Amino acid sequence: MGRIQSAARQFSFAILAVVLAGSVAPLTLPSSWADSTRISSDFVQGMTELRAPVRYLKQALQNLSGIGFVALPENAIAVYNRLTNRITFGLEMQDRRTGGLKSFAELSDDEVATVAHELFHCYFSTAAKRTQDDFYEEWQKSAVQLYSSAFGRPFDVHEEAYAAFITITVQNYVNIRRMMAARTPAARDRLRRNHNIAAIYEQTFQESVFGYYRNFWGEFITSDVNLPRTDRENILTNLYDGELPENFAAAFAESRF
Numbered sequence: 001m002g003r004i005q006s007a008a009r010q011f012s013f014a015i016l017a018v019v020l021a022g023s024v025a026p027l028t029l030p031s032s033w034a035d036s037t038r039i040s041s042d043f044v045q046g047m048t049e050l051r052a053p054v055r056y057l058k059q060a061l062q063n064l065s066g067i068g069f070v071a072l073p074e075n076a077i078a079v080y081n082r083l084t085n086r087i088t089f090g091l092e093m094q095d096r097r098t099g100g101l102k103s104f105a106e107l108s109d110d111e112v113a114t115v116a117h118e119l120f121h122c123y124f125s126t127a128a129k130r131t132q133d134d135f136y137e138e139w140q141k142s143a144v145q146l147y148s149s150a151f152g153r154p155f156d157v158h159e160e161a162y163a164a165f166i167t168i169t170v171q172n173y174v175n176i177r178r179m180m181a182a183r184t185p186a187a188r189d190r191l192r193r194n195h196n197i198a199a200i201y202e203q204t205f206q207e208s209v210f211g212y213y214r215n216f217w218g219e220f221i222t223s224d225v226n227l228p229r230t231d232r233e234n235i236l237t238n239l240y241d242g243e244l245p246e247n248f249a250a251a252f253a254e255s256r257f
């Protein structure tokens with residue numbers, strides 16, 4: 001319970017962190033790059049066990065060129081570089097013994113969400129954009145409509161708004177799912193009848209989400225356009241394939257444990 005309530009309180013911080021994730025500030029590049037296939041099976045298996053959406057994660061990991069770790073600037077959590085097709089994570093996410101990403105079990109809920117966020121950028125660049133699938137077409141139509149021409153870089157902004165929604169929904173789901181998985185079926189049943197937890201879970205899908213880009217001087221320029229409902233549905237339906245239900249009872253039904 002305490003964990004869930006504190007998760008709710010952390011949402012405002014989480015959203016700020018989300019806004020700052022994906023920074024492209026000048027940073028020291030990792031001296032070596034780990035083969036991303038080394039993280040694939042463990043991360044995908046961990047997410048599969050939690051019944052989280054994995055199709056886009058699998059595809060991103062197949063396409064990703066590598067991952068690395070550096071001491072990132074204070075305002076950055078991780079960075080996907082679309083030119084090199086690599087992800088740089090902060091040192092806190094590195095397993096010092098293997099040099100690769102920490103095991104799924106060792107990753108915090110926030111760190112799992114960070115991986116899902118950066119893999120989304122990879123999926124977006126290497127799969128969705130190339131195939132111009134339904135998901136991409138919806139995203140593009142919306143990006144063109146939403147932002148005035150006075151506001152620069154609408155496509156970067158809209159991609160980050162999608163990534164931000166992915167961060168908060170994955171973090172929220174993984175947080176509650178791990179907590180429930182650690183309990184007995186009877187204890188889970190009691191939690192399912194807890195209206196506060198249901199409200200906290202479902203409210204996350206309605207949280208305000210704003211995209212952003214970084215200008216020439218490295219400043220964050222945040223949009224004041226809250227991610228519309230149609231875009232949220234595009235993610236839930238065409239990226240998550242309906243596998244991360246908004247409805248609390250459906251998301252945490254006993255049949256999913």
Ligand SMILES: [Zn+2]
Binds near residue numbers: 021022121160163
């Ligand atoms: Zn991002």
